[in-house]
Amino acid sequence: MAMEYFPCFYFLLFSLIQFINCVQPATRTQDPIPTDKLLVLTVATAETDGFLRFMQSANYFNYNVKILGMGEEWKGGDVGRSIGGGQKVRLLKEAMESLADQEDLIVLFVDSYDVIFAGGPEELLKKFQQVNHRVLFAAEGLVWPDKRLADKYPFVRSGKRFLNSGGIIGYAPNVNSIMQQWDLHDNDDDQLFYTKIYLDPLQRETLNMTLDHKCMIFQNLNGAVDEVLLKFGTERVRVRNTVYDTLPVVVHGNVNTKIYLNFLGNYIPNAWNYEHGCGVCDEDMIDFSQLKDFPSITVGVFIEQPTPFLPEFLQRLLNLDYPKDKLTFFIHNNEVYHEKHIQKFWEETKNIFKSFKVVGPEEMLSQGEARNMGMDTCRQDPGCDFYFSVDADVMLNNRQTLKLLIEQNRKIISPLVSRHGKLWSNFWGALSLDGYYARSEDYVDIVQGKRIGVWNVPYMAHIYLIKGEALRTELKERNYFILEKLDPDMALCRNARELTIQREKDSPSPESFHMLRPPKGVFMYITNRHEFGRIISTANYNTSHFNNDLWQIYENPVDWKEKYIHPNYTRIFTENLTEEPCPDVFWFPVFSEKACDEIVEEMENFGSWSGGKHQDKRISGGYESVPTDDIHMSQIDYEKEWLHFIREFISPVTLKVFSGYYTKGYALLNFVVKYSPERQAFLRPHHDTSTFTINIALNNKGTDFQGGGCRFHRYNCSIESPRKGWSFMHPGRLTHLHEGLPTTKGTRYIAVSFIDP
Structure with a gap:
């Protein structure tokens, strides 16, 4: 009988437990x-x-x-x-x-x-x-x-x-x-x-x-990433589960969702919101005023392909506001073309920096090997406080970059740099399932500066600062830039994100691997709290010319303008920096000294001057009535770039000085003229086959030549002291008959365009 009641006993016991618990x-x-x-x-x-x-x-x-x-x-x-x-x-x-x-x-x-x-x-x-x-x-x-x-x-x-x-x-x-x-x-x-x-x-x-x-x-985010959204409040940010309409208290980035948790951590609980911006950016910062001395930095410079504006890149590094005796330079140059630039930089700075090492193309190092070598330069030096890696395609325009990065006190931090006018930048906000680029929901806002802060990201490249202490502890394993078939930057970022496994006593046996700590990652940060600079394009960089950067007006217009346009050009529009030495003849700055020098060098390198002959197969009809000793822009394959220069930098001036006239910005004849007593010293009176003409002085009177200038007959007005980099602009047909005054000594160069023929 007792056995018959045994199940009933357990049923009553479970019921009692449930009743008590309820x-x-x-x-x-x-x-x-x-x-x-x-x-x-x-x-x-x-x-x-x-x-x-x-x-x-x-x-x-x-x-x-x-x-x-x-x-x-x-x-x-x-x-x-x-x-x-x-x-x-x-x-x-x-x-x-x-x-x-x-x-x-x-x-x-x-x-x-x-x-x-x-x-x-x-x-x-x-x-x-x-x-x-x-x-x-x-x-x-x-x-x-x-x-x-x-x-x-x-x-x-x-x-x-x-x-x-x-x-x-x-x-x-x-x-x-x-x-x-x-x-x-x-x-x-x-x-x-x-x-x-x-x-x-x-x-x-x-x-x-x-x-x-x-x-x-x-x-838990594993298998539930699509369920959660950020919910922004006035004081803090929450994660909202959209399936159950709940606000979880604990957010767990389990299994393979840690990168997404890092994204959420850029906001919750108080890292960033719309009302107050970044809530944690100023925490745990390094105060330079409290330091006894500036930290020592190893600067790793990597030139892995032909790169435009390399001398300007090196000069920007030299201009960084940081004690030069605290900087050790490691440069890997993989291009024979750039050896002349590195040599010049070394000669100018060899006594400025703490030390200077160059590894050239003759070493035949891969990118990964070179970057490992650069990082080891800091890792193996107990006195190296930071390792600053920068690729040659990064143009820094903030002299405080090193200080600003150090102040943020992160193990790995990168300044945000992007391509001018594009969303291409040096970081990824998310990764795809196969570990490559994916756009995070905040990527565009960060690149465009609509959200300002310090952001935990899964990938950064081109330029970054790493603590030397981190290189000697968490990141002490060698060959961080070589992993499977990944490019070096992707290999570094994956190695930093994921677990470091160490082998006991250098044993080759797989059984000898053990983990010193649970799966972890070294966070990588991007900061856009300041404007740092930009990434230039190295695509389609042709090194077959004498001065190759001249051709970069399309690929890298900002850097082209900074190098080749006169520093006072914008004052034409802000301060009315134009002169009128003769009626309807306007004078204004347009080219930098560097532009003038390189155009002259390009023409002399080409060398095939026309000789000032009437017979000229380069023009329609084959006959020039008023010939000059010149080289056409088309002969050096610069016609397209020159016409773009006219549209971008001459057309706005035209509208200003000839109010109401909208130029097409087109010219059939664009050329550089060479005047010298030995070849052609002057040009007889003539009209230009143009609506208006520009005439840009490419060298200095008194230094490079004597004499020269231009006389306008109708107004009996002469301009005998042209300024290097400045352009005349005057009507071409009917009113402005003019002549080139004799060059009595040296060689005079001018760039001429007959615009809107």
């Missing part, structure tokens, strides 16, 4: 749980960037956090890629033994390297009370690590069904009861351990456990 917590929810009854436990064996971010968010909300395992060797396996994490349970078990008798203590356990708090203790405890259970585990939509256990989970009508071990909250005695069952190894799987306990119906009922099915407290 009734008792209900009485407790009448009063809020005091926040001093909440203790946060987390495991961290090292102060990684992820851990520091976790603590920053915890401190923002005033959580009481106890850290377990700091300084221990990590033996819990690679939990980001396989099973493991048992070491965390062991540490929790040890911690809970002293807390087990505190009946009213609420213990929250969360991971630290990949977790951010989005809400405070009051909200957390209120939501836990609403759950009406003694222990609450985080939930996710994917079962791990044993998919065969999926069918054993209780049915869930709505919400996530499977347990995740990255978040647990419960009353101390109940949590302790779970932890005391651990008797496995540090590298066994923590999630499987918790899962088996949860799937035991008796334990689930006895300990009153449930899962956070609708992400009220815990938001």
Whole structure:
């Protein structure tokens, strides 16, 4: 008879447990749980960037956090890629033994390297009370690590069904009861351990456990990235689960979602919002005024392909506002074409910098090998405080760049630089599934400066600053720039993001690998708090000319203008910097000295001057009535670029001085004239076949030649002192008959265009 009543006994026992669990917590929810009854436990064996971010968010909300395992060797396996994490349970078990008798203590356990708090203790405890259970585990939509256990989970009508071990909250005695069952190894799987306990119906009922099915407290991102959106408030930013319309308190970037968590961490809880901008940019900054001396920096310069404006790039490095005796230069030049530029730079600076090393194309190093060598220059020098890597296609226009980057006090930080007028920049805001470029939702706003701050990104290139200490600790492994088939920058970024594995005693055996700490990453930051410069285009850079940068007016218009347009050109429009030495003859600055010199050099290098002959096959009809000793722009393949120069820099002046006339900016004849007593000293009176003509002086009177000038017959007006880089502009037909005055000594060069023929 006793056996017949045995099932009924268990049925009544389960019913009684359910009744007690339902009734008792209900009485407790009448009063809020005091926040001093909440203790946060987390495991961290090292102060990684992820851990520091976790603590920053915890401190923002005033959580009481106890850290377990700091300084221990990590033996819990690679939990980001396989099973493991048992070491965390062991540490929790040890911690809970002293807390087990505190009946009213609420213990929250969360991971630290990949977790951010989005809400405070009051909200957390209120939501836990609403759950009406003694222990609450985080939930996710994917079962791990044993998919065969999926069918054993209780049915869930709505919400996530499977347990995740990255978040647990419960009353101390109940949590302790779970932890005391651990008797496995540090590298066994923590999630499987918790899962088996949860799937035991008796334990689930006895300990009153449930899962956070609708992400009220815990938001695991794995398999749920599409569910969450940023919700901006006036003071702080939240993550909103759009499926369940909840605001999770703890955001967990588990498995392969850490990059997305980094994106969210750029905003939550107070990193950036629309009203106040960056809330953390000024925290933990280095104050140069408090330093006894400037940090020592190794500057790695990489010239890996023919690059326009290289002398200007090197000059910008020289102009950086930083003590030169604190700079050590390592230059890798992979191009024979640029050896003359490096040689000149070395001769000018060899006694300025602390040291100067050049590795040339004869070494035949790959990009990865060269960059490893440059980084090792700092890594192996205990006195190197920072490593500053910059590619030759970066034009820095902020002299304070080094100081501004150092001040931010990040292990790896890069100034934002982008292509002029384009969204192409030196960072990626997100990665695709195969590890390549993907556009984050804030990428355009960051590049365009609509969101200003310091941003955690998965990829940066071209220019960055790395702490020397980081190179000798977290990033101490060699060959960071060589990985599979990735380009060097992608290899560096992946190696920085992902776990560093170290071999014991240089043993070649795979079994000898062990991890010194749990999966972690060194965060890489981009700052756009200041304007730093731009990336120039190296595409289609033709090095077959004598002065190749002259041809860059299309590819790199800003750098072309800075190098070749007169520094006072804009004053034509702001300060009316034009002169009228003769009626309707206007005089204004247009070319820099460098432009004048390089155009003359280009023509002399070509060398085929016409000789001032009437017979001229270069023009229609083959006959020139008033010939000059010249070379046409078309002969040096510069016609297209010259016409673009006319449209961009001459046409605006035309509209200013000849009000109401809109030029087409077109010319059939564009040429450089050479006057000298030995060849052709002057030009007889003539009209130009143009609506108007420009005449640009390319060298200096008194220094390069004597005599010269231009006389306008109708007005009996002569201009005998042309200025280098300045242009005359005058009507061509009918009114302005003119002649070229004799050059009596030296050689005079002018650039002429007959515009709108």
